[in-house]
Amino acid sequence: MCVENTPPPSGRLTRRGVLAGAAALAGTSAVLAQAVSPAAASGGAPAAGRGGSGRGGDLVVEGGTLLDPATGEVTEDAVVVISGGVVRAAGSRARLGNRIPSGVPVLRAHGRWVLPGLVDAHIHLNTAAEARDAVLKGATSARSGSTNFFQDIAVRELARQAPEQAPRLRAAGIFVTPDLGDTLLADPELAPLARLRKGVRSPEALRRVVEVNLGRGADTVKTRVNERAGLPDQDPLAQVYDHEQLSAIVAAARRGGKGVLCHSYSEKGCHDAVTAGIRSLEHGAFVGERTLHEMRRRGTYFTPTLTAIAGLADSSDPVLAERGRTYLPVLKRAVLAAHELGVPLAAGTDSSGGAVDPVGGEVVLMHEAGLPALDALRTATTGAAGLLGLDSTVGRLTRGYAGDVLVVDGDPLADPGVLTRPAHVVRAGFQVHAPAA
Numbered sequence: 001m002c003v004e005n006t007p008p009p010s011g012r013l014t015r016r017g018v019l020a021g022a023a024a025l026a027g028t029s030a031v032l033a034q035a036v037s038p039a040a041a042s043g044g045a046p047a048a049g050r051g052g053s054g055r056g057g058d059l060v061v062e063g064g065t066l067l068d069p070a071t072g073e074v075t076e077d078a079v080v081v082i083s084g085g086v087v088r089a090a091g092s093r094a095r096l097g098n099r100i101p102s103g104v105p106v107l108r109a110h111g112r113w114v115l116p117g118l119v120d121a122h123i124h125l126n127t128a129a130e131a132r133d134a135v136l137k138g139a140t141s142a143r144s145g146s147t148n149f150f151q152d153i154a155v156r157e158l159a160r161q162a163p164e165q166a167p168r169l170r171a172a173g174i175f176v177t178p179d180l181g182d183t184l185l186a187d188p189e190l191a192p193l194a195r196l197r198k199g200v201r202s203p204e205a206l207r208r209v210v211e212v213n214l215g216r217g218a219d220t221v222k223t224r225v226n227e228r229a230g231l232p233d234q235d236p237l238a239q240v241y242d243h244e245q246l247s248a249i250v251a252a253a254r255r256g257g258k259g260v261l262c263h264s265y266s267e268k269g270c271h272d273a274v275t276a277g278i279r280s281l282e283h284g285a286f287v288g289e290r291t292l293h294e295m296r297r298r299g300t301y302f303t304p305t306l307t308a309i310a311g312l313a314d315s316s317d318p319v320l321a322e323r324g325r326t327y328l329p330v331l332k333r334a335v336l337a338a339h340e341l342g343v344p345l346a347a348g349t350d351s352s353g354g355a356v357d358p359v360g361g362e363v364v365l366m367h368e369a370g371l372p373a374l375d376a377l378r379t380a381t382t383g384a385a386g387l388l389g390l391d392s393t394v395g396r397l398t399r400g401y402a403g404d405v406l407v408v409d410g411d412p413l414a415d416p417g418v419l420t421r422p423a424h425v426v427r428a429g430f431q432v433h434a435p436a437a
Contacts, residue, residue, distance in 0.1 A: 056085010056163060057429030060100060061405055064109030066090065067412065069116065069381040070396050072374050078114060082403030085163065085428035090397045107431060109407050112423055115377075116397050117141065117404030119384035120167070120359040122261070122282055122303050122348025126151045128158060130356055131166035135432050137358035138422045140404035141385070141394045142167040145261070145282070145350060146175040146222040149186045153217055163428035168402070170388050172261065173218035176200065176209045176249055178240050187212050201241075203248045210252035221253040224263035225273045229283065229312065229327065232319035236265040236327075237286070239272075246276035261303070267291065274300050280346065280387055285309065285331040292334075295343045301387045302338045304331055306365035307357050308350035336370035345371075346387045347380035360419025363412075373413045380419075403429040 059082045066078030079096050081089040089099050117140025124145050125131045134142060144152035152171040159166035174183050178199035184190050189212050193205055200209055210221055225241050227234040241249075246262070253260050259279030264270045270287040274294050280301035281287065287295075287302070295302060309331055312324025338345060347362040359380050366376035385395035394402050405426035410418040425432045 056082070056403055058083050058101075058104045059107060059403065059426060059429045059431070060104055061107045061109055061114055061407070061426065062093070062100070064112045064114035064407060065411075066397065067113060067115045068396055068398070069374070069378050080114065080397050080403075080405060082405075082426070082429040085403045085430075087397055087399055087401045087403050089399060105431075107405075107407070107424060107426065109424070112407050112409055113411055113418070114397070115406050115408070115412065116381055116395055116401070117406050117425065117427065118359045118363075118380040118419065119143075119347065119388065119390075119394060120349055120351070120362075120380070121280075121301075121346035121384040121387055122305055122350050123356070123359075124152075124350070124352035125155045125166070125169070126352075127354075128155070128165065130351075130354065131155045131158060131169075132432075132435075133356040134167050134351070134359075135164070135425060135427055136422075136434055137356055137360070138406050138419060138425060139167050139359045140402070140406075140425065140427050141169075141388065141390060143170040143220065143261070143348070143384075143388050144172040144222075145348070145352075146172040148174065148183050150174065150216055156219075164430040164432050167427075168390070168394065168404075170219040171217070172220050172222040173213035173216055174209065176206065176213075176221060176223040180209075187216065189215075201245065203245075206245060206248045207252045210249060210256070214253075214256040214258065218258065220258055220279070221249065221260045222263070223249050223260060225269035226263065226265040228263075229265060229285075229309070229323055230320065232317050236323070237269075239266060239269050241272075243272040243276055246273055246278070250277040274298065282348070283309070283331075283350075284334060285327045287334050287338075289337065292338050292341050292343055295338070296341050299344065301344045301346050301383075302335070303346045303348040303387070304335050305348050305350040305362075306331060306335065306369070307348075307362045310365060311357075332365075332369035335366065339369075339371050339375065344383055344386065345379045346384040348384075358420040360416070360422075363419050364416045367416045373416055376416060377412060377419075 061080040066075040075092050077093050079093050118138045120139040120142040122145045123142050155166050156169040156171045159169050184194050227238045229236040250260050261280045262273040262278040263282050264273050265285050267286045267288040271291040282303050309328050312320045315321045349357040351357045363376045363380050366379050381395040385391045407424035408418040409423050
């Protein structure tokens with residue numbers, strides 16, 4: 001949870017070489033090389049649907065029951081027409097008529113349900129294998145919860161060049177946290193911070209880390225107000241940044257036009273983070289009613305990462321197991337209270353350390369917390385898309401939206417559990433298949 005250590009990149013890494021260095025670290029260099037045609041490599045035009053063009057695939061998904069999370073509308077014997085990775089038409093076969101093209105690949109979904117690819121709004125993707133696994137498990141779009149050495153910047157580029165290999169990604173870069181550890185090696189401009197006796201706490205140091213993130217192309221900024229729940233020797237209710245420090249982080253991010261996601265647990269920490277102006281509250285097990293009202297007023301999102309907290313309960317470490325058993329019911333009550341107050345919710349698994357949890361499992365836990373099935377589904381579609389600023393691009397299958405499709409064996413409104421076991425995943429018009437054994 002929030003972030004596993006991975007080996008540092010070469011000390012020769014420079015700002016100019018960020019993409020190549022981070023790609024090598026994330027294991028994406030070889031994948032990108034395979035995705036680009038020989039013509040593109042030699043300076044010619046890229047192959048259709050690959051390379052620098054970023055063009056998606058062409059596909060017709062036909063015969064399934066189409067669900068629109070935005071409206072709840074269900075369409076039998078539906079057809080979704082994808083061209084260049086974008087939905088060109090979607091609806092009943094009878095309504096589309098002659099708009100169904102011939103001569104393009106067809107995915108037959110008879111007897112199954114069809115819905116947009118899901119969004120994991122809090123995930124740590126450090127390798128190409130993890131990125132591909134996230135897509136296979138249904139997350140066609142995602143927001144990084146930070147990485148140690150800017151691997152998510154490279155994963156984002158992988159998603160642009162070879163969309164079937166990675167979810168469309170909002171990258172967070174490195175964690176703005178008091179103790180950077182080996183992350184100091186992620187960029188030469190961080191090296192002066194190594195001499196700070198109290199760590200990254202002063203306004204100048206906080207600005208430095210945010211500015212390095214923005215310079216490397218981060219789409220959002222990740223920080224914390226409390227210690228981690230996933231480490232038995234830390235106290236998740238202990239506060240590490242105060243309101244003034246959080247405000248400095250938010251201000252630095254806003255100067256670059258970015259929002260802040262904040263790892264939080266205690267009520268005071270949650271309230272300080274929200275009133276400092278963060279974009280989304282992560283985890284938030286002990287968030288209180290006054291803070292939820294403030295979140296509603298400000299439009300602050302809540303990403304509870306129920307999956308990660310539930311996972312603690314299964315830990316072999318007795319401290320973590322007790323923590324999970326204690327926190328999960330409290331967090332579920334907070335999720336339901338947030339929903340009833342109208343606080344926007346987003347699904348996030350907080351997957352890290354090589355294990356990717358299906359974001360459909362987070363929808364299941366949202367439903368178990370008391371959300372109606374459709375509203376639970378929205379946290380991983382239209383709701384999470386709004387948080388990522390992708391609400392006009394993902395979360396629905398309608399004209400002009402991304403050709404990201406999930407095909408499942410059953411009605412997700414009757415059994416959200418079907419979302420954890422996709423029968424087919426389509427990313428930007430390309431069918432995604434597990435690599436051969």
